[in-house]
Amino acid sequence: xxxxxxxxxxxxxxxxxxxxxxxxxxxxxxxxxxxxxxxxxxxxxxxxxxxxxxxxxxxxxxxxxxxxxxxxxxxxxxxxxxxxxxxxxxxxxxxxxxxxxxxxxxxxxxxxxxxxxxxxxxxxxx
Numbered sequence: 001x002x003x004x005x006x007x008x009x010x011x012x013x014x015x016x017x018x019x020x021x022x023x024x025x026x027x028x029x030x031x032x033x034x035x036x037x038x039x040x041x042x043x044x045x046x047x048x049x050x051x052x053x054x055x056x057x058x059x060x061x062x063x064x065x066x067x068x069x070x071x072x073x074x075x076x077x078x079x080x081x082x083x084x085x086x087x088x089x090x091x092x093x094x095x096x097x098x099x100x101x102x103x104x105x106x107x108x109x110x111x112x113x114x115x116x117x118x119x120x121x122x123x124x125x126x
Contacts, residue, residue, distance in 0.1 A: 002027035002115040004096045009120030012086055016124070020081040022096030022117055029077040030054075032114070033099050035107045036070060036081045038092035038122075045095065047108040049081060057104055064090075086124045093119040 008020040020036070035050035049060045049070040058070050069082040079096060096117035101107050 002032070002098050004098060004115055004117035006094065006096045006117045006120040009094060009122045011123045011125065014087055014124055014126050016086050017082070017084045018086065018122060020083065020094055020096075020120060020122075022079045022081075024077045024079070024098065027098075030074040031100070033101055033104055033107055034070075034072055034079040035097040035099065035113070036079075037095045037097055037110055037113075038090075039095065039119075040092045045110045047110070048094070050097075050104055050107040051079065052104050059105055059108065061108075083122070086122075088124045088126045091122060091124050093121050095119045 003026045004022050006022045036048040037045045038048050039045040047061050051058045051070045051072050055072045067085045072079040097113040098115040099107050099113050101112050106112050
């Protein structure tokens with residue numbers, strides 16, 4: 001059983017930056033592909049970014065490409081999401097996800113996720 005704990009959310013202004021962290025425990029971190037999703041009330045959880053086990057491959061949603069960067073430190077069992085040039089439409093609860101998926105791109109589907117964190121709120125004011 002893998003436990004994921006997110007941190008780093010908060011209230012910022014449009015154009016600001018935030019870095020989210022997700023600390024994993026209870027499993028072999030490097031054996032999981034990792035991802036970030038987000039959700040606003042009344043809408044489905046949507047894919048943001050994902051990263052391969054080694055960190056060498058990443059994918060992003062078009063809405064965040066060029067602004068967000070996902071990375072991981074397998075020695076620290078942690079995955080990060082650096083968010084720059086934040087917009088009000090980025091406001092959401094952000095969830096960390098772990099998956100045993102083989103083809104990384106498939107992780108864009110939230111049904112593929114094996115483990116979820118509890119979420120951290122990001123609010124971007126205009």
